[in-house]
Amino acid sequence: MFPKPDKPGEDMNAMPCGDASGVLPSCAPLAVPYVPFQQMGSQKYDHGEALENGTLFPGLNLPFKLKAKAANIPMTPLTELQALEFVLVELGLYLDTHQDDAQAMELYRQYAALEKEGRARYESLYGPVTQTATAQSKTWAWLKDPWPWNYQEGGDK
Amino acid sequence: MFVYEKKLQYPVRIQNPDPKLASVIISQYGGPDGELGASLRYLSQRFAMPYPELKALLTDIGTEELGHLEMVGAVVHQLTRNLKVSDIEGTPFAAYFVDHTAGVYPQFASGYPWSASTMQSTGDVIADLTEDLAAEQKARLTYDNILRLAKDDPDVTDVIRFLREREIVHFQRFGEAIELAKQRMDQKNIYFTNPAFDK
Numbered sequence: 596m597f598p599k600p601d602k603p604g605e606d607m608n609a610m611p612c613g614d615a616s617g618v619l620p621s622c623a624p625l626a627v628p629y630v631p632f633q634q635m636g637s638q639k640y641d642h643g644e645a646l647e648n649g650t651l652f653p654g655l656n657l658p659f660k661l662k663a664k665a666a667n668i669p670m671t672p673l674t675e676l677q678a679l680e681f682v683l684v685e686l687g688l689y690l691d692t693h694q695d696d697a698q699a700m701e702l703y704r705q706y707a708a709l710e711k712e713g714r715a716r717y718e719s720l721y722g723p724v725t726q727t728a729t730a731q732s733k734t735w736a737w738l739k740d741p742w743p744w745n746y747q748e749g750g751d752k
Numbered sequence: 753m754f755v756y757e758k759k760l761q762y763p764v765r766i767q768n769p770d771p772k773l774a775s776v777i778i779s780q781y782g783g784p785d786g787e788l789g790a791s792l793r794y795l796s797q798r799f800a801m802p803y804p805e806l807k808a809l810l811t812d813i814g815t816e817e818l819g820h821l822e823m824v825g826a827v828v829h830q831l832t833r834n835l836k837v838s839d840i841e842g843t844p845f846a847a848y849f850v851d852h853t854a855g856v857y858p859q860f861a862s863g864y865p866w867s868a869s870t871m872q873s874t875g876d877v878i879a880d881l882t883e884d885l886a887a888e889q890k891a892r893l894t895y896d897n898i899l900r901l902a903k904d905d906p907d908v909t910d911v912i913r914f915l916r917e918r919e920i921v922h923f924q925r926f927g928e929a930i931e932l933a934k935q936r937m938d939q940k941n942i943y944f945t946n947p948a949f950d951k
Binding site: 624626627628629630631632633646648649650652655656657658659661662665666668673674676677680681684685687688689691692693694723724725726727737742743744746747 | 809826
């Protein structure tokens, strides 16, 4: 349902463990917490599936039994923009702890370009997302309802 | 600084108001393990952090949590819209209503107002990050319990599932952050100094 960006080839050699596992030091100092490090080249959803699952990474998708299935989010200019921005948030956190992952950095660049287009498309249809973007409007469209928390009859744009 | 984006991180559109459910979901707005405490915890802890990965991660997760605070507020707002007194009388929402009408107020599900005593900013790298791991688990289990009570309205449970999954991803990143911090600390004994204070 969402167009996919070009993904860089994923280097499986970078992954000594399965996709849902991470790496730990073989000999580790005592009395400190350990969470396995997520491996470079982990599998990724496309941006629509990522938003629906709450993560870009299938290996980190660990739902509760009462709500195991992902959401089914209808595609609108708003959800498309939310999905693209979500990938940037998720990859941004990943890169904070994996700054040497060049493939993830390249994917971030690709999604940032898509997000820029998606934002321009959304704003041309529905008005500014940020106050400064209101400079593109003829009038002070920043005030325009609905605000994000308002219930929308007939669905979100 | 912060700049507002006039949209939610994830769509919230709840067709059927349910004030009883709102009276438990409010705990993830201002409860002991809610999003307000999460955002303030991380955005406060970051000032003492000595390493760039930790400054960035606490800033970025703290910022995302502010977006989650807004989503939970939107859920509570939509669950309590267009109410009549007869929808409220005799329900667990009545106690909230008498104090706040249909306003969104940061409190525990039990009614206790949000308290900074639910969080810490210790100025110690390992203690803060270990608290953050626990905080993500406590938020995760609160969402589990909300799913137990929300039953089967997907307008609500889709949003809760998303927020719950974010706790798991944040747990992973904080765990990696501890590892990155340890690599920069005394390799024989990471407790030998606190790099946030002992320069």
